[in-house]
Amino acid sequence: MQQRIYDSRTQDVVDFVPRNAGRVGLYVCGPTVQSAPHIGHLRSALVYDQMRRWFEASGLEVSLIRNVTDIDDKILDNARIAREAGGSEEWWALAYRVERDFTAAYDAIGVLPPTYEPRATANIREMVELIELLIERGHAYRAADGSASVYFDTASWPEYGALTRQRREQMEDAADSEPVGKRDPRDFALWKASRDSEPATASWPSPWGAGRPGWHIECSAMATRYLGTEFDIHGGGLDLRFPHHENELAQSSAAGHGFARHWIHNGLVNTGGQKMSKSLGNSLFAHDLLAQTRPIVLRYFLGSAHYRSVLEFSETSLTEAAAAFERIEGFVARATERSGATPEPGALPQAFVDAMLDDFAVPQALAALHEAVRAGNTAIDAGDAEGLRMRAGEVVAMLRVLGLDPADPVWRAGAAAGAGADAEGVLDALVGALIEQRAEARANKDFATSDAIRDRLQAAGIALEDRQNGTGWSLA
Ligand SMILES: Nc1ncnc2c1ncn2[C@@H]1O[C@H](COP(=O)(O)OP(=O)(O)OP(=O)(O)O)[C@@H](O)[C@H]1O
Numbered sequence: 001m002q003q004r005i006y007d008s009r010t011q012d013v014v015d016f017v018p019r020n021a022g023r024v025g026l027y028v029c030g031p032t033v034q035s036a037p038h039i040g041h042l043r044s045a046l047v048y049d050q051m052r053r054w055f056e057a058s059g060l061e062v063s064l065i066r067n068v069t070d071i072d073d074k075i076l077d078n079a080r081i082a083r084e085a086g087g088s089e090e091w092w093a094l095a096y097r098v099e100r101d102f103t104a105a106y107d108a109i110g111v112l113p114p115t116y117e118p119r120a121t122a123n124i125r126e127m128v129e130l131i132e133l134l135i136e137r138g139h140a141y142r143a144a145d146g147s148a149s150v151y152f153d154t155a156s157w158p159e160y161g162a163l164t165r166q167r168r169e170q171m172e173d174a175a176d177s178e179p180v181g182k183r184d185p186r187d188f189a190l191w192k193a194s195r196d197s198e199p200a201t202a203s204w205p206s207p208w209g210a211g212r213p214g215w216h217i218e219c220s221a222m223a224t225r226y227l228g229t230e231f232d233i234h235g236g237g238l239d240l241r242f243p244h245h246e247n248e249l250a251q252s253s254a255a256g257h258g259f260a261r262h263w264i265h266n267g268l269v270n271t272g273g274q275k276m277s278k279s280l281g282n283s284l285f286a287h288d289l290l291a292q293t294r295p296i297v298l299r300y301f302l303g304s305a306h307y308r309s310v311l312e313f314s315e316t317s318l319t320e321a322a323a324a325f326e327r328i329e330g331f332v333a334r335a336t337e338r339s340g341a342t343p344e345p346g347a348l349p350q351a352f353v354d355a356m357l358d359d360f361a362v363p364q365a366l367a368a369l370h371e372a373v374r375a376g377n378t379a380i381d382a383g384d385a386e387g388l389r390m391r392a393g394e395v396v397a398m399l400r401v402l403g404l405d406p407a408d409p410v411w412r413a414g415a416a417a418g419a420g421a422d423a424e425g426v427l428d429a430l431v432g433a434l435i436e437q438r439a440e441a442r443a444n445k446d447f448a449t450s451d452a453i454r455d456r457l458q459a460a461g462i463a464l465e466d467r468q469n470g471t472g473w474s475l476a
């Protein structure tokens with residue numbers, strides 16, 4: 001079976017054939033590093049991590065570029081507000097601090113580093129060159145007020161609206177903070193003239209005068225620099241289809257570039273039916289949730305829905321995901337115990353492969369995983385060692401593709417912070433194994449054993465705490 005993907009431009013599931021045999025170029029819109037990551041941001045990065053891992057498991061070489069927007073109105077505004085309240089952090093320090101928060105949260109849930117993570121501020125020259133090309137080709141103009149601002153001329157581009165199937169006449173006005181000197185309110189800023197109130201560090205020279213890039217041109221320039229003028233897939237959250245991706249497509253095509261062959265969009269994380277968003281103030285921050293939930297469980301939860309569907313966050317859905325994951329984990333622990341070694345990855349079941357080929361249908365892939373767990377448990381009950389070996393091999397192979405192998409060192413405490421196999425990580429692994437044995441004893445109503453495990457840990461100075469999403473431990 002061929003890899004199929006839902007292309008949000010054609011609004012159809014299509015065959016995915018890489019431009020260059022054996023290689024995939026994937027550009028994903030990364031965060032605007034203005035404030036701490038919420039779990040919507042984590043889901044977005046995670047779904048592209050799943051795709052990347054699946055492509056790699058299919059034998060493709062993946063170039064995944066996920067940018068960092070480290071210059072933007074919101075970053076400058078947040079830094080200014082903090083300074084007015086007595087703080088001293090510069091905008092660039094704020095952006096860098098927040099970028100590190102994002103990286104730590106991605107690492108914590110096992111999102112692999114992309115092939116490259118370009119920062120907007122390191123690609124200004126490419127943005128200026130792209131704007132020059134657009135002016136040359138008659139699709140961009142300097143602001144009529146004589147400032148350094150440059151706008152994209154939407155009227156000059158008949159295909160404007162192609163991505164979101166809108167007619168230009170019906171489109172919203174561009175949301176530029178200072179829409180001066182435009183020919184049309186829908187024209188969007190490519191270059192924003194520096195203002196006296198802005199820090200000099202947020203200003204770059206250009207043929208039109210000092211300024212900084214607009215958000216949309218950043219992604220067009222970075223995608224082109226790192227993947228070429230035409231590449232396979234462009235992704236991002238559904239909230240970015242319009243105006244961000246519509247504008248990226250217009251600029252890049254007007255510049256004569258083939259740009260993305262396919263567009264994909266991840267569904268949003270909602271709470272109470274609304275998009276989780278910094279601006280709406282309804283965010284569940286990654287670090288808060290990571291303090292209460294095991295990172296591997298959070299990865300399972302955020303990655304369990306189909307990437308295109310809405311993921312409604314609730315305590316109940318998180319608890320259900322934790323229980324589902326613990327069934328898998330419990331099976332791997334039992335299989336390890338019976339065979340005396342961590343199971344070796346085996347073949348991927350066809351149902352799993354078919355699901356992933358069908359537009360990354362992770363829920364169906366997880367159904368295949370749970371089916372193998374059930375069959376494996378049956379093999380344990382029947383004393384069928386060969387059946388168990390086979391099922392455990394399938395389970396571990398699927399978990400590896402999904403980035404959910406409990407034996408992966410990434411899940412050791414401290415691993416995310418780069419501490420690797422330090423003492424804390426070793427201790428966490430050992431205590432974790434005992435917690436699993438205790439959970440198994442409790443599931444079998446063998447309370448003498450489960451209490452004995454708790455008591456021995458307590459005697460060693462380790463306190464267990466049973467929470468909704470599993471058992472945690474701390475040094476007493
Ligand atoms: N609630 C969400 N669910 C899923 N993905 C999201 C969510 N919010 C943002 N994203 C995605 O995360 C990536 C980085 O987002 P970006 O920093 O542009 O956030 P944003 O949309 O400005 O967020 P906010 O609305 O919270 O300010 C983008 O691909 C974006 O679509």
Ligand SMILES: [Zn+2]
Binds near residue numbers: 028029030219236244
């Ligand atoms: Zn972008």
